[in-house]
Amino acid sequence: MSLPTFHLVDAAPQAVAPFSQAAEIDGWVFLTGQMPTWPDDPDKPLPDGIDAQTRRVMDNLIIVLEAVGLSLDNVVQVRAFLTEFDRDYAAMNAAYQSYFEPGSLPARTCVGVTGLAVGALVEIDLVARRPQ
Known part of the structure; x- marks a missing residue:
């Protein structure tokens, strides 16, 4: 087994x-959970509502994936965290699903949590695999 490589992505939002x-x-790429913060302005207010926050999180994940030479097509597993699970689950699913081709959805876990950094409604992390 090789040693891990750690990627710091300048184009991604600043780490909190x-x-x-x-x-x-070994070809496995683990992306840290992304928040709905803006890559170009960490002080800009978070987007309003779960749909906009989910889309910002997914766009942030894409920035990191592209920086390491991958795309959503390489994603194997996803974990989503919601602070208002009952209220936001359906809307988060709709926004999330729009990023994937039908029939190409990664395995996923989604859980409700009591709070997230920066007051976010959603955080999503993922695991991707490089093609062999």
């Missing part, structure tokens, strides 16, 4: 804690 946006080992 000490972490790399992605870690890679």
